[in-house]
Amino acid sequence: MDPLLAVKVGCLVALLFITLICGLAPAFASWFLKSSVKDNYKLVVCLISSFAAGIFLGACLLHVVADSLSDIAAELSYINYPMGELILSLGFFLVLLIERIVLQFCHNQQNASQDGLPLPETPTLPEPDYEEKQETPAEIDASVAEPHNHIHPNVYIHASFRSLILFCSLSIHSVFEGLTIGLQSNYSSALQIAIAVLIHKGIIVFSLSLKLLQSMTRRAWLVVYIVLFSFMSPVGIMIGIIVTLNKSSIVTLVQAILEGIASGTFVYVTFLEILPQELNTSEKPLLKVLFIVIGFTIMAVIAIWA
Template sequence: MYFEVQELGKIAIKSTIQNDHLVSYTNAFTSGLFLSVGILHILPESNETLIEFVDYPIAFLIAIFGFSLLLFVEKVLFRNIEDNSCSQELQQLDHQGKHQVIILENSEHQHTDKLINSFKHDQNSLKPYLLSITIGLHAIFEGIAIGVTTKTSDTLALGLTLMSHKWAEGWALGIAFRQSNIQKDRQIKFIICAAFLSPIGIFLGMLISNQSILIIGIVQSITAGSFIYIASTELIVEEFNKIQNQTFQYILYLLGIILMSLIVYFE
């Protein structure tokens, strides 16, 4: 997983090719895998653990909190940071009186285009940092899910599921950095840091697995919620809002669900 993110991120930064279709197909397939992992695999296991302590479906409630935590961080906290940045840029342009350029005559349209392109360029510099944090949160929770597993079959199933998705994360991160005005050396450093987060999450999960069964059950519920969140809000919504190839993407989505369902069944 480390090398997938690192190498694909570097390739994306240096490459002039942008294969969006391949990434979309992978995300569609992975969305089915993630949804099945969260609902069919991790959540029932955590519920079986926690039901011994509380006569209430507490595992499902904790999973909702895990889902809500990522929802808050990505869609509320980071969105406010991004919106505030945009607002500050616009206020600065307005303060300098440059907004008047947009309504000037045709002779000054070239200056207007330069101003707009400069503004977009600044915004592209913020995007990869926010994306790095978002992918980092996902990577840590995903790694913890592997780390707390006790069966070899569970570890292999989760590992293969995540490996089918990690290269796409590295590619997306590399593309975001490539479109920014950040120095290449700093781009590579951020890619390497993002790649390290999955192994760090696995290590944290291994530490947690040495604790009480109650803690393991709670962590499993949180990771189940995070898997459901990644599948539903990050992958499914993003990919199926695109107009092209929806039928093929849906087939890949179903194949992901079927594959993980078979793994759980034979397990």
């Protein structure tokens, strides 16, 4: 077998198995599925989540956006206009519009169902015995901080929808990552990019799986997401190998435009969902920032070879 083709096929198989292993580990490791959340467990999950946020931030700025802008600039260099930024913005506003439409539809459906039913009778509750049990300020704070007890249904709608958008944007980017490998014509460059993508993919899919768990995604759906996601880069590699046999300027232009739209969706999810979720809490703020920086630094180092 040709050495270049061997590198591409080897990366295809490795990406498939690494993505499956790293993506399914959080879903089936009992440590991530504890029902009784203790302080140490909460802290570790919090720091891992902050690390994942740094990974997504680095992937967004140093890989996804940078790659798409350079590709669009190369393909549309004859246009004296920031076309890369424009296409990225279209992806951003596309997700914003879709999310607003879905949330408005869900809100209207909820109001319609409430208007069509009689209001339930308010049950008469016994007077609480304050002398028997009174909550301390610490217990009150803990109950407010507990995410599973006092969340409005719209929060779950946001989390589920944005998790789906996150999955779709990462999947599209994964296809183009695979295309990047499959379209290489040089053995050394293909091997170098393959190693970087393998490291990048393992971290990204683990972070994606963790985010899906945090958004209350059912295990069955999480497995479906991860299995589908694991095939995205291999599919991109296969498409790239086929395209190299008959590569045209139209194909590369369409690829650059689609990658720019996917980058816009990635920017939306990174800055409106992941980072606010980690930073808008008062728990260990400096430590969380440190782990975000560590995650970003890893992506910055990978960018040297990517």
